[in-house]
Amino acid sequence: MxxxxxxxxxxxxxxxxxxxxxxxxxxxxxxxxxxxxxxxxxxxxxxxxxxxxxxxxxxxxxxxxxxxxxxxxxxxxxxxxxxxxxxxNRDTLLVGMELSAVKAKVLKVLHLIDGIDGD
Structure with missing residues (x-):
């Protein structure tokens, strides 16, 4: 018992x-x-x-x-x-993830711009 x-x-x-x-x-x-x-x-x-x-x-x-x-x-x-x-309960770390994603997109746009300028 x-x-x-x-x-x-x-x-x-x-x-x-x-x-x-x-x-x-x-x-x-x-x-x-x-x-x-x-x-x-x-x-x-x-x-x-x-x-x-x-x-x-x-x-x-x-x-x-x-x-x-x-x-x-x-x-x-x-x-x-x-x-x-x-x-x-670590959702404050999401900001870092979002910043990383934005950085990747900005870099992609910069490469596209460089490609246009190079023509």
Whole structure:
């Protein structure tokens, strides 16, 4: 018989809900960025090396990617990285991501301008 007071044996419902929400948010991010087609499944499989069934669970939001798979998804998907940072309460880091994206676009425009000036 277990005592009525003391350490909890299981994650609290708040922690469980947070993980469920993260799984749903990652699924929405993947579908929003890649669409809701079989090509999405194949793309995520290529990114992560995970099986088709596993990726289908992620895209449907019923399972949460763990460990290296979450890192690989964040490496390839800005939307997944954004959701991960928001879930970790580190959304202030999003400004750095946005600045990096803007810098890349400015550099691309500068190369286009240089190409026009070189003609």
């Amino acid at each position: 277990l005592p009525k007071e003391g350490k909890e044996l299981h994650a609290t419902s708040r922690q469980s809900n947070d993980l469920t929400d993260l799984g749903r948010l990652i699924a929405e991010a993947l579908r929003g960025e890649l669409g809701d087609t079989h090509r999405t499944i194949k793309t995520v499989m290529r990114w992560t090396g995970a099986s088709e069934r596993t990726v289908k669970h992620w895209v449907s939001g019923t399972h949460l990617p763990s460990g290296i798979h979450l890192v690989l998804l964040a490496r390839h998907s800005d939307a997944v990285m954004t959701q991960f940072l928001v879930a970790a």
